[in-house]
Amino acid sequence: MFSAPDSYPIDLPTFHSEINLPYTLTPGRAAGTFLAEVKNRRIVASRFASGQVVAPAQDFSSTGGEEPEAFVEAPHTGVLTAFTRVDGQVIGFIRLDGCDNDFPHRILAELDDLSIGQRVEAAWDDSVEQSILAVKGFKPAPDAPLGTVKPLETMEEPLGVIPYAMKLDYEHAYGPYYGRMFDEIRENGRFMGVRSPGSDVALLPPREIDDVAHSRTGTWKACEDTGTIRGCSIINMEVYGQTRKVPYVYAEIVLDGASTRMIHVIEIDSLEEAKEKIKPGTRVRAVWTQGERKGRVSDIERFEVIEE
Amino acid sequence: MGRHVGIVGVGQTHHARRRTDVSQAGLVREAVDRALADAKLSMEDIDTVVVATGPVLFAAVNQPEKWVVDAIGAQGKSVVRLTSGGGAGFAGALAGYYQVAGGFSERTLVVAYDKLSEGQLQYSISTLYDPFWGREFAVGIMGFSAAYWRARMDVLGHTEEAAAMVAAKNRKNAIANPYAHVKKEVSVEDVLNSKPLCWPIKLLDVPPISDGAAAIVLSSEKMAHHSTSRPAWIRGMAYCCEADNAPERSLMLSEPLAIASRQVYRAAGITNPRRQFDVVEVQEPYSCFELNYYESLGLCPPGQAAELMASGATQLDGDIPVNPSGGCMGANPIGAVGVIRLIEAATQVMGKNESHQIKDAKTALVQSGGGWANLRGCAVLSA
Numbered sequence: 001m002f003s004a005p006d007s008y009p010i011d012l013p014t015f016h017s018e019i020n021l022p023y024t025l026t027p028g029r030a031a032g033t034f035l036a037e038v039k040n041r042r043i044v045a046s047r048f049a050s051g052q053v054v055a056p057a058q059d060f061s062s063t064g065g066e067e068p069e070a071f072v073e074a075p076h077t078g079v080l081t082a083f084t085r086v087d088g089q090v091i092g093f094i095r096l097d098g099c100d101n102d103f104p105h106r107i108l109a110e111l112d113d114l115s116i117g118q119r120v121e122a123a124w125d126d127s128v129e130q131s132i133l134a135v136k137g138f139k140p141a142p143d144a145p146l147g148t149v150k151p152l153e154t155m156e157e158p159l160g161v162i163p164y165a166m167k168l169d170y171e172h173a174y175g176p177y178y179g180r181m182f183d184e185i186r187e188n189g190r191f192m193g194v195r196s197p198g199s200d201v202a203l204l205p206p207r208e209i210d211d212v213a214h215s216r217t218g219t220w221k222a223c224e225d226t227g228t229i230r231g232c233s234i235i236n237m238e239v240y241g242q243t244r245k246v247p248y249v250y251a252e253i254v255l256d257g258a259s260t261r262m263i264h265v266i267e268i269d270s271l272e273e274a275k276e277k278i279k280p281g282t283r284v285r286a287v288w289t290q291g292e293r294k295g296r297v298s299d300i301e302r303f304e305v306i307e308e
Numbered sequence: 309m310g311r312h313v314g315i316v317g318v319g320q321t322h323h324a325r326r327r328t329d330v331s332q333a334g335l336v337r338e339a340v341d342r343a344l345a346d347a348k349l350s351m352e353d354i355d356t357v358v359v360a361t362g363p364v365l366f367a368a369v370n371q372p373e374k375w376v377v378d379a380i381g382a383q384g385k386s387v388v389r390l391t392s393g394g395g396a397g398f399a400g401a402l403a404g405y406y407q408v409a410g411g412f413s414e415r416t417l418v419v420a421y422d423k424l425s426e427g428q429l430q431y432s433i434s435t436l437y438d439p440f441w442g443r444e445f446a447v448g449i450m451g452f453s454a455a456y457w458r459a460r461m462d463v464l465g466h467t468e469e470a471a472a473m474v475a476a477k478n479r480k481n482a483i484a485n486p487y488a489h490v491k492k493e494v495s496v497e498d499v500l501n502s503k504p505l506c507w508p509i510k511l512l513d514v515p516p517i518s519d520g521a522a523a524i525v526l527s528s529e530k531m532a533h534h535s536t537s538r539p540a541w542i543r544g545m546a547y548c549c550e551a552d553n554a555p556e557r558s559l560m561l562s563e564p565l566a567i568a569s570r571q572v573y574r575a576a577g578i579t580n581p582r583r584q585f586d587v588v589e590v591q592e593p594y595s596c597f598e599l600n601y602y603e604s605l606g607l608c609p610p611g612q613a614a615e616l617m618a619s620g621a622t623q624l625d626g627d628i629p630v631n632p633s634g635g636c637m638g639a640n641p642i643g644a645v646g647v648i649r650l651i652e653a654a655t656q657v658m659g660k661n662e663s664h665q666i667k668d669a670k671t672a673l674v675q676s677g678g679g680w681a682n683l684r685g686c687a688v689l690s691a
């Protein structure tokens with residue numbers, strides 16, 4: 001394997017990438033009812049045939065998987081069963097009066113003022129609906145009377161869908177092969193691969209071990225700006241996260257001098273014309289961006305068909 | 309060789325575009341209850357559990373098996389969670405098969421699901437691409453599937469019309485499938501005239517996006533009789549894989565599927581697939597995939613898939629019906645599909661298929677996989 005000398009720096013620039021995703025989550029009947037009822041300042045719990053009461057409400061028992069016999073209303077008071085502090089915020093486990101489980105929430109107090117077994121009471125946030133954060137947190141309530149679990153005669157329709165989003169940031173390490181390839185793209189505006197053993201065609205992107213021969217790859221080689229389409233499709237649908245305007249061509253292109261395909265796009269005026277003009281075997285040329293190169297594949301803005 | 313393993317109970321949800329009445333865990337529970345009831349068993353009889361789903365990004369829950377285990381009453385059992393893109397369900401079944409075949413379990417429950425209404429399908433799939441090299445231009449699985457099909461069109465004659473025939477066949481077959489949610493007959497012309505999405509892939513070449521779950525109970529020979537007098541025995545099963553972008557990687561055939569089918573046919577004693585199989589169930593996320601499978605699975609020589617389709621041989625009344633259930637065109641909860649195909653084939657050889665029972669079906673072929681060509685598996689089931 002590639003062995004770097006001890007003097008080789010290990011703290012190198014990384015490749016930033018982001019994944020941003022919107023969701024429409026389905027909470028199910030129990031959690032959906034709980035979330036619908038917080039606006040009425042009610043904490044919905046599940047009561048199982050065994051007599052166990054679990055808050056917030058769950059669709060299935062965590063002991064045997066059975067479904068609840070009824071949804072009930074849990075009191076707003078309980079005891080603190082565990083706590084810690086994270087980023088200045090105290091988080092604790094609460095066991096509501098009459099319930100058989102602990103669940104986590106914010107504790108609205110200083111760490112030094114807390115003890116296990118202490119009485120607490122829910123503090124509501126009127127600005128929040130459809131979220132467990134409608135309960136802003138639990139505050140110490142030493143004199144709060146013992147609450148009881150009450151039947152829930154009428155209740156809101158469960159929420160079917162909860163909007164949600166995730167944004168994930170990554171810093172990928174390039175490694176020596178991708179590192180040099182992207183440096184060459186940025187500095188010299190060229191795509192460099194490495195030769196397969198005993199061959200003059202380059203693997204692009206470059207890699208340490210040849211996938212077919214399973215032996216070390218050879219020397220570096222600059223590939224041409226021109227290439228041949230091996231496969232292509234005409235993208236005519238809008239999907240989330242797309243950066244190009246439809247229609248355009250998604251193409252798998254083998255650059256001259258390389259043996260492997262790269263993915264890129266070709267701009268088109270019309271779908272019908274592209275069907276005729278752009279196909280496997282079509283020759284194409286890279287069009288580099290006009291601005292500063294950043295060391296990414298998108299430093300090639302697009303490919304264009306070579307008119308011959 | 310390990311011990312004989314049979315499918316002795318099956319269950320699937322009534323798949324839908326969107327189920328807002330149940331959570332992911334609730335969806336799984338429905339399929340598991342049905343599979344256990346079908347096998348005349350309760351969770352107490354199950355030794356080990358395999359939970360299979362598509363990528364976490366599909367529905368934003370990491371380690372969903374912890375949630376699922378509570379919902380199916382399997383707390384404390386040995387649980388393996390497995391994901392392998394579109395082939396997740398099939399890979400999960402293979403993991404379960406190994407457990408029973410290896411003697412580590414008498415009965416294993418495999419449950420597979422996806423709740424695709426919750427996330428951004430194509431964008432999530434695009435994250436499977438190398439973040440450095442290609443992801444920024446990826447169009448989920450549809451972009452490159454269409455590109456590969458376009459390449460095959462010229463060399464292998466997988467025409468738009470042949471793929472449209474696949475779509476029309478499977479969509480028609482799905483009408484009788486009680487678990488499918490897209491049930492509308494379309495003509496070959498309708499498919500050809502439908503909106504290009506990633507041309508050559510058009511709207512009616514594409515299956516629906518679905519919420520659904522499917523479960524099977526795998527049993528050793530010793531315990532199988534408690535559930536059924538006619539298990540669907542697994543005669544061979546394999547799932548093979550290769551990386552993207554290897555040199556010399558062919559756009560024309562799936563090498564992993566060719567390797568998997570060679571292994572499985574040898575284990576099952578299949579020398580003439582076209583004659584020996586009574587029915588075939590394949591995972592065809594786009595109609596063009598099915599043409600490729602005809603060739604990769606040896607139902608016809610390379611370049612003759614369009615001819616095989618046009619001959620009618622793969623229709624319900626043909627000599628080798630493919631996807632009597634309607635395949636993915638009726639429902640496509642991706643992570644569950646590998647198990648759904650196993651269920652449809654198992655019930656054929658058990659003589660209790662609910663869509664279109666093929667008369668006297670004794671030997672069935674199942675294919676499943678993820679990606680365009682790089683994760684592929686197959687299995688042979690027989691009565």
